[in-house]
Structure formats: C-alpha cells, structure tokens
Amino acid sequence: MYRGLALLAAFCAIAALPMQARAQSVTLRFQIIEADGFTETDPAIADVREALRELFRFRGYRLATETMIRVHDGRFSQHFPTAGEVQYSIAAQHVALAGEAVGAQNVQIRELSLYAGGDDQILATSLTVPVGQTVVVGATRMRKANAPVLILVVRPDLR
Amino acid sequence: MDCAAAREALLSIDLEELASGGDGALAEHLRSCPDCAAATLAIVAATERLAVDLTPATSIAMQRPRTLPNRPLLIRSATAAGLVGAMLLGARAFQQGSTRVDPVSAPASTTTLPAVTVPPGQNAVVFRTSNPRITVVWYY
Numbered sequence: 373m374y375r376g377l378a379l380l381a382a383f384c385a386i387a388a389l390p391m392q393a394r395a396q397s398v399t400l401r402f403q404i405i406e407a408d409g410f411t412e413t414d415p416a417i418a419d420v421r422e423a424l425r426e427l428f429r430f431r432g433y434r435l436a437t438e439t440m441i442r443v444h445d446g447r448f449s450q451h452f453p454t455a456g457e458v459q460y461s462i463a464a465q466h467v468a469l470a471g472e473a474v475g476a477q478n479v480q481i482r483e484l485s486l487y488a489g490g491d492d493q494i495l496a497t498s499l500t501v502p503v504g505q506t507v508v509v510g511a512t513r514m515r516k517a518n519a520p521v522l523i524l525v526v527r528p529d530l531r
Numbered sequence: 532m533d534c535a536a537a538r539e540a541l542l543s544i545d546l547e548e549l550a551s552g553g554d555g556a557l558a559e560h561l562r563s564c565p566d567c568a569a570a571t572l573a574i575v576a577a578t579e580r581l582a583v584d585l586t587p588a589t590s591i592a593m594q595r596p597r598t599l600p601n602r603p604l605l606i607r608s609a610t611a612a613g614l615v616g617a618m619l620l621g622a623r624a625f626q627q628g629s630t631r632v633d634p635v636s637a638p639a640s641t642t643t644l645p646a647v648t649v650p651p652g653q654n655a656v657v658f659r660t661s662n663p664r665i666t667v668v669w670y671y
Contacts, residue, residue: 423660427589427667482648497670498648504664507645511670512580521584 398469398479401527402462403438404452404486406520407510410434420508420525430521436460442531443467461487462524469530470500477503479528486524494522501528532556537567541574577654581671589658 405417407424410432414421421433437452437460449463465483478500486495494511501507510523532540537560544557561568645666649655658667 419662419665423662423665423667426660427586427658427669428584429586430584495670496650497668499668500646502645505645506665507647508665508667509647509670510667512584 397531398443398467399529399531400441400443400448400467400479400481401438401525401529402441402452403525403527404436404460405523405525406434406436407523408432408520410520417525420506420523423508424523433523434520436522458488459490463487477530479503481526481528484526486522488522495524499526501526503528503530532560534560534564534567537561537564538570541567541570574654577671581654581656581669584669 403417403420405420407428407430412432412434414433414435416438417433417435424430424433436456436458437454439450439452439462441448441450441462446467447463447465448467450461452460452462463485464481466480467482468480469477470480471477479502480498480500482498484495484497484499485493488494495509497509499507499509505528507526508523509526510521512521537557540557561571644659645657645668647655647657647668649670653670655668655670658669660667
C-alpha cells in the first residue's frame, strides 16, 4: 500500500518536472576496444571499426567491454564489467550539458580518466561531444609490450 | 625570429621540411636555439611514432598540413579515401623549462563537432572520418 503510494508520488514528481530539466539527464556509453590481431566482427562496434580501418593499420578490432553510465550529479566513477584478466574503470570529475537548442547540445566531460588493473591510469583527457556524435579516443602510448592497443569509444545521449 | 614565432611556425610547417630544419628565418633560429631545435626533433619523432599505426594514405595526409588562421591545424587529403580531415592539436612535446602553456583545445561550444582538450606534454591528432557521426582522437 505504502509502496504503491510512494511510487505514485515519485511518478507525479517526475511528471511535474519541466521538460527541459528532464532532458538534461546525460547518459554516457563507453566501449573499450582492443586493436590488432582480431578477426571477429562485432556489430556493436561496426561503425567504429569502419572508421578506424580508414585511418589505421591495425588488423582487427574487438569489443573488450562496455558500460552505460547515467550521470546524476555531474561526476561519475564506475567499473566496467570484467574483460578477461583486466579490470577497467572510468571516471570523470565534471560532466555538464551545454547549449540550449535541441539538436545542438554538447556534453562536456572534463578530467576523464580510464584505468586498467586498479589505479593504472592509461588515459586522461577532456572532451566535448555533441549529443548524437561518437568520439573514439586512442593513444600510441597506451600500447604495452604484448598488449593490444586500447581504444575508448564515448557515446553521449540524453534520456 | 623569436621562440614564440618559431614554435608557431613549427606547428604549421611541412613535416618533411621540419625534419630537414626548414629554411629561411626558421632554419636560422633552429640552428641558434637548442630548445627549439629539441622541439623540432620531438615533433618529428612523435609524428614518426604515430605514423607506425596509420595507414599509408593517412600518413601521407599528415605530411601536408595546411595552416588555418587559428590553431588547430587542419589537414585535408584527397589521397586518403574516406578521410575527411584531421586536426593536429597540441604539439606540446617540445615545451621546455618552466614555461607553462594552457592546454590546447579545438573550438567546441558553438560547433557541432567534438572537441578535445590536450594536456600539456601530450600531442593529439583529431580525425574526421567519412562517417559524420564519428570523430577519432589519437594521442601520441
């Protein structure tokens, strides 16, 4: 009974929010791709794989792991589902939506850090990504001996 | 030519010309300034490391930068099939001493293109691909 009333109250509260306020909930989809030596074709990264093939010599790409983050308070820190032996995590200190016009909004992600195996920071950057765009971030310096090149895919969305 | 002008020139010069020290005022400056000479070597070395991963067409595209009125540089290549363009950002590897330079970033807030802020000490190239929804940022 009380649970039903609570759910009803929550629904009414959400419905009462201005449309603009609800539209400012940012969702970030992150994918970690391993490059080189992989022949499988994962449809989840088909668009990115085609773009990378235009640019780089790597012989193949594999989706290692991915996660979806809904940003509530302007920052986040989250582990990826474990991919093999390596545990990846990602964090950002400031996430904000910029731009007023629908269809011309940018998601600002500042102090974005990707970690592997605990606190080994393998990427640090800040990005501004228009909603609906995909940014693919890689680094020659990510490469370690006998390890694949790691590539981070960032796909912001509004929910 | 002073160091500031030289480093501006280094960001827009043809990389083959850069490897050979350039000509004119820039070459003269590089011969007399160890810091800028080191910067030149750092840019060439970093770009060579990047080229290892690039397809030949993309690598060729990077050898022919075209200067825009403001940084970042925009590279276009008819030889790189599907490659719309690329922007070199940063070239921060050549910073020497205690001089602090703010991170370089592409304009973002008024465009529909992604932007990246490059921390001091790192270089990045931003590739626009044939897919208008996908931008590739590569640190090197």
